[in-house]
Amino acid sequence: MSDWTPKLNPAVDLRRLPLNAEEGFVLSRLDGHTREKDLPALTGLPPDKLRDILTRLVSQGALLPGTAAASPANTVRPPEAPAPALDASDTEPLPEAEAGDSTEDDAGATDDVPETVQGDYRKLFETRLHALPEDQRVALAHGTEDPELSALCFDPVPAVIKAVLENPRVGLAHARLIARHHRNPVGLEALVARAAFAADTGVRRFLVRNPQLPAALFRRLWAMRRLMEHHKLTVDRDVPEQTRRTARELLRQRFSTGPSEEKVELILNTEGRALGALVGMPVDGKTTSLLCGRTYRSPMLVQNIARWSAAPPALIAHLLKQELVRRQPPLRMMLARHPNAPADAKRA
Incomplete structure (x- = not known):
């Protein structure tokens, strides 16, 4: 086989192509960097059969021809750009991610299998495999290859999922299919028991959207994640309410013990919106110092801090000195009414 590196054609909507299960499987294994001669080891397909599949995909327009220039957008769905890191020298808060945004940095965590191909796998399971006795499906899962292996990821029985993972x-x-579609906590526990799968951002992204993710398993996976990641889960509409509730509990726990830099990042990146879930949670001296070392130009951020009952006195005093507050009497009034405002501000 050649040194050609198959790349998806970003100008073609794969959902509109008449792909069969084998073609969809091969597409799911392409990362835009693996050469044709290395694909047999990655896919488990014989070289001649794989070459025929790649030829068909090129003829259908799914892949760029070998002479085409590489395209920077070479995934089924382009990954979102990671959020910019907090810089203590910045003078503006970073914009908060929208409620429906991904809960993690999704670079490299795009959905490997196109929706149409997932539908083919599900159909294969429902029409051919589901009717088999459970013990036969378990035995098949231990030794089969794609497309049957991917189809068995839709099996609702944990024993079959465990066999797939073995x-x-x-x-x-396959791990991402299980995380997204399996609805039994026992099977999800088996998936997370594989450290390589549990660490994958795609697997984690689908797990937190799975309504059967146990709270204890979620805590194990997310206990030490950054505060911003906890906050994003609490406002992500794609995350089930029970997981969002657990995320809110973890957010409060982590806020009380987490690094000061993460606390500042959370407050500034959300323009203080996260403080609504942190009622009664005080901050340490280092966090206060970092917050007082900034210039504030966001009225929304100042308003949310003014509504935060645990805002430290030093921060209230610092905000009262800001040019933004001096120019806007309503903001000054809100801060002056805060229980931790300086006495001279209350008299003004």
């Missing part, structure tokens, strides 16, 4: 051909694409 298959030597199982990979991240």
